[in-house]
Amino acid sequence: MSNHLFRNLGLALSVAVSAHAQNSGDKVPGRFIVELKPGASVPAVVAKHAVLPDVVFSDAFRGFAGDLPPGKAAALKLDPSVLSVVEDRVIGAHGKPTAGGGGGTITRTAEVLPAGVARIGAIPGVIAQTGSGIGVAVVDTGVDFKHPDLVLGAKSFKAIISRTKLQLSEGPTVGQDDNGHGTHVGGIIAARHDGYDVIGVAPEATLYAVKVLDSAGSGYDSTVIAGLDWVAKNAATVVPPIKVVNMSLGRPGTLGDNSSYRTAVKKLRDLGITVVVSAGNDQSKEVSAVVPATYPEVIAVASTSAKAGTDDIGWFIGSDTASYFTTDGAYNSTTGIGVSISAPGEDQENIVSGYIQGVGILSTRLGGGTTRMSGTSMSSPHTTGVVALLYQQAGGAISPEAVRSKIMTTAMKVGSAPFNSPTSGYTFDGVREGVLDALNATGTTLP
Template identity: 40%
Template sequence: MKVAVIDTGIANHPDLRIAGGVNTINGGSYSDDNGHGTHVAGIIAALGTNDNIIGVAPEVELYAVKALDANGEGYVSDIVEGIDWCISRQMNVINMSLGITGSESSGVLHDAVRRAARQGIVIVASAGNSGESSKQIDEPAAYEEVIAVAASTKANQIASFSSRGPSIAITAPGQQILSTWPGNSYKKLSGTSMSSPHVAGGAALLLSRRTSLSPAAASTQLRRKAIKLDNYSVLAQGSGLMQLDQIFDTNSSVNVIKKR
C-alpha cells in the first residue's frame, strides 16, 4: 500500500522508511522543516526499531508531499498540486492533517479531492481543533469524499479541542500521542492531526486485504465496527472509536498492532 502524507514534509529518521516524495512549494527538498509531518508519518508507519514506537501500518510505502512551509502554512494551490501528484503516482491512501476554515472554502481543493476519490484513493483528514462550541469541521475533512476524523482522549472521551460537525465519520486517539520527530527524536503532540493518521494507517491495512474496496466502501468498513462512546453525539464522534481488531477476521493473516 502506498500512503502519502500531505503536510510539512517528512524528516529522515531511523524509525521511518520514506519511499519518495515531492515539494510542491518550490520544487526543493521534501524534508520536514517544521516537525508536524514527521510526527504524522510516524503514527502511520513508524518501524518500531529498538523497541521504539511502532506505527499502525509499518510496512506501507510512505511518501512525503511537502505542501506546507516551516510555519505549517501553505497555499491551496500547493495542496492541490500535491493531490494531483498522488493521483499520478497511484497512491492508495492520502492523509491530510490540515484544514482551512469554512470562510476560506475552496472549490478548487474540493475538485482535486473528487479527482482523487474517483481514482480510488482513500482520503483521510483531521476534523479540526476548534472545540466543543464549533458547529462545523475544517475542509477538506468536511467534504463527503473524505473520512473526517475526530480525536479521543486516553480516557476514551472526545477531546475538548476536537471540532464538532455533521461530517465527522470516525474517532481515533489524539491526546498526547508519541511519535517521530526531526533530529532522530520523539515527541508527544495532541490534536485531530494525530487522530487522522491512525485512520489513514487503518485504511491502508484494510485495503491491503481488500484491494477492490472503493473509498466509500472502505469508509463504511472502518465505521461499521467502531464503538460508540457514551454521552457523545454523532456530531462529536461520528460512528465512534475505530476498532481495527474488529475489522479483520480472527483467521486473517493481517498482524494488527496495538499502540502501547
C-alpha cells in the same frame, strides 16, 4: 463537578483555540486558482489572457495558479473555457506540541507501543496485516528521511510559496520535513516494528512525503492542490502504489468556497484512493465549517483520549472522551458531510487544579527519537493506518466508500462514545459515532 471547574476548563480551551487558528482561512490578495472546463487548453487560455501562472495543474484537473491583476481575474471569469476562478487561502496544520507532554529524545530508545495504537487494537503480531505493499501519501510539512523508524518511498514532492511565487520540485528527498508535524504524523501511520522508538498502526506501509506546508506549518490551498495533483499523477506508477492520503491540515471554510480544491479531492477518490483528514482543533466549529473536512469525499476524523487521565478532586476524564479541542459534527449519510469516526488524538487529559493538561500522542520526532503532539492531526493518521491495513487485506482493491463503511460499522462503542468533554464550550453533536477499532475493522479475533 463544580461550576468553578467548568469555567476553568472552558478558559483553557478558548486560549488554545484562538492561538492555533490565527490567520487560517484568510484570502491571499492577488493570488488565484483557475480551473478550466474539460477539454480546454491551458496554454491557449494563458496566451489569450497574457498571464504567466506559477504552476499548471494537469492531473487533478486542468488549470493553473498564480498572481493575477484584478482585471485579468475578472476577464478569466467571463471566459467560456474557464470553470472557476477562486482566491487562494491560507491553510495550516491541525496539531501542536503538547506542553508538559514529554520532550524529544535524540538517541534511539527501547520500542514503545503508543497508547493510541494500543487503544485502537493495532497490536503487532495479532493483526495479520501490516500495511505491506501499500503506499501512503503524507500531505503535510514533509517527513524526516533520516529518521530510522520511517520507510520512505523513492519519490517525494514539495510545493512552497517563496517570494510570492508557488514553486514545485520533485526528487528523492525534496519532501524533507523542516517543522516536525509531518514526521510525527508519519510515525503514527507507519513507524517500523524494529525494537526502537515507537510502533505505527501499519508498520510496513511505505510513506510518500508530499510537502505542502512550510517550516511554520502553514501553507495555501494552492500548495495543497499541487500536492494532490502530484499524487494523482504518480499514485499508480510509484512502488508500492499510493492507496491512501493523510491530510492533517485545514482552515475555516465552506463546501463551495474553493470548488477546485474539492475537484482535486474528488479526482483521488475516483482513482480509488482514500483521503483521510483531520476534523479540526476548534471546539466551537463543526466540520461543515472546515476545509477539507467538510468534503463528502473524505473521511473526517475527530479526536478522543486514548486512556484515562489522572484523578483530581475525586474526578477524572476517562478514555474515549471527546478531546477538549476537537471539532465535531454529526455524519449525514445523505450529504456525506460530518465526522465518520473518532480516534485518539492525545494520550490522556489530566485535571490539575481545575485545568486540563493534555498529554500528547508519542510518535517520531524530526531529527530522531520521539516526541509528543496532540490534535486531530494525530487522530487522522491512526485512521489512515487502519485504512492501509484494509487496502492490504483487499489486495489493494477496495473503494473509498467501502473503506468508510468498514471503518464506521466496525467502530467500538457506537452509540455510547465519544463521551462528552467536561469543558464548558463542548456541545454534543447528536451522534456518538464510536471510536476506531483496528481489530474489528480487519476481522481479527484475539487469541
